[in-house]
Amino acid sequence: MRVVRPLVLGALAISSAFCGPREATAWPMLSVDKTMGKVSGWSIGVSRSMGGCLAAATYQDETTVWMGFDGEKDEAFLAFTNPKWRSIEAERIYQLVMLTGRGRWKGQFLGLAHGDHKGLIASGLKKGFVVDIARAGGIEVVFEQKRIAKLSLSGSSDAIGAMIDCQKAIVEAKAESPSPKGKTIPDGGSTPRRNGTSSGTGFFVSDAGHVLTNNHVISGCAEIDVAKFGLPSLRARLVATDVQNDLAVLSTGFDHPMVPALSLKPRVGESVYAYGFPLPDLLAASGNFTVGNITAAAGLGDDTRMLQISTPVQPGNSGGPLIDQYGAVVGVIASKLNAMTVAKVNNDIPQNVNFAIKSTIALNFLDSNGIVTPTGTKNATPMDPASVAEQAKMYTVHVTCR
Structure with a gap:
């Protein structure tokens, strides 16, 4: 009760x-x-x-x-x-x-x-x-x-x-002038700063404990902490960033973490899942799991670096993994369409128009910075959503910026 x-x-x-x-x-x-x-x-x-x-x-x-x-x-x-x-x-x-x-x-x-x-x-x-x-x-x-x-x-x-x-x-709107039509917000997203603190999501990409996230999650941070579910948070060190592609990689003290396989061939229409830590002041601190589909093979303006997805995301999901039904990561959650801005123009609220950076872009970023990613293979048969969520909880982390 x-x-x-x-x-x-x-x-x-x-x-x-x-x-x-x-x-x-x-x-x-x-x-x-x-x-x-x-x-x-x-x-x-x-x-x-x-x-x-x-x-x-x-x-x-x-x-x-x-x-x-x-x-x-x-x-x-x-x-x-x-x-x-x-x-x-x-x-x-x-x-x-x-x-x-x-x-x-x-x-x-x-x-x-x-x-x-x-x-x-x-x-x-x-x-x-x-x-x-x-x-x-x-x-x-x-x-x-x-x-x-x-x-x-x-x-x-x-x-x-x-x-x-x-x-x-x-x-x-209170903080700035009206936005142009179709503006996206990097808040699929990191949470707004409160008392100098904001947060997002990341996931392990190497046996050495490297974590991949979005650049906008850690931009301007004096200190970065990474927390794995059930374990105390550890201080992380920024290794490299790619502002243009909105990616960042962190070094952490986690040894031999579970690392997901990367899939380089996402398909339009396939089921995909997001795991992350959205709205930590409102929602479950243990993480949230949502379900959707890949709706387009490109983002706004036919940006081929991105996937458009219907998987629901909220502030705090940025930097988290987008996972296919075989348990492999196909993208990095990055942003969502500013629904209210579009509504002002079209008098209708677009639903679940969100975007993820393709895993090919992420892999190139990691390779160029000397981060060795495991060559693990994805499951041979599709997994049920509960099993995908169970695995995702093991390699997804909460990133806090101060």
Whole structure:
């Protein structure tokens, strides 16, 4: 059982200095000022009142689920509204229980009332909590031992990914002028720097413990640490970089690690997998495994150094291995299309348009820097995804930049 401590509703607390209608203090958080598009049945938009992005989906019983980010406080919120919930009182605190196949969550929600709209909202949440709810696949909302909603949450994981892209676009827009159409971001990606620290992914490429990653993961780092799952992190030394091809190789203290075979003949349409450490503050610290396909043999502008893939990646995946069903590495995760930038132009959010550097480019880089890669052969028969993930965990590492 997982129990969430009573939620601090600081963003919705009523101030004694507030002079307008009391119900208006909470409701603006659920307004959509700009719609960015739809993903798997969820509407993605921006709310100026909260300074962040939100996602909403309405079900047959007229219940709308809202989840979003508070850009100013780096927090999240979760809300449910339904015009049939006539008995809900504005600003009253309600104790709700949420049941999923993964566990049981309990917390405080604040009542909303605005015209015909009635609802419940909890703010000040950790982003990881909202991600857990979204990944649950289905949820029952219980109040005073009575079920008030049963929702499938279909597509909510995709919605979370779109919200993260949306929020990142807002941060970028504040930091720089609008980007040109079709800009890619090197954030398939390393995580944004916080307190001077960012992170990405890498993988072993030699028996001597060399690790391959992206140049943008380690660029500007005073110190680089590499951590293998289940072991303490070790300080790494930068051996060589290739800025043009966005590659870097590190020397570590890991002796005789497991090293994957490199495949030089990826095929469009084949299944490929990514293993890495995306969004370490939100997602599992042990690593994440995602599944997709090679969708094109070239990147943006027919860049033949790259593969286009549908395998989902997030900030922190950069530098990680792209693996085929035989357990061999076919590429190095490098970037993703800036979905929000494209959405501004086309009014639609592109889904899972990501890119990896081909293993041939990586091998040439390693050879030119005297890194001896094993001549190991890939499996003769296809492996099931669980076996690929199990192997990938053994040779993939978390790279931290300070």
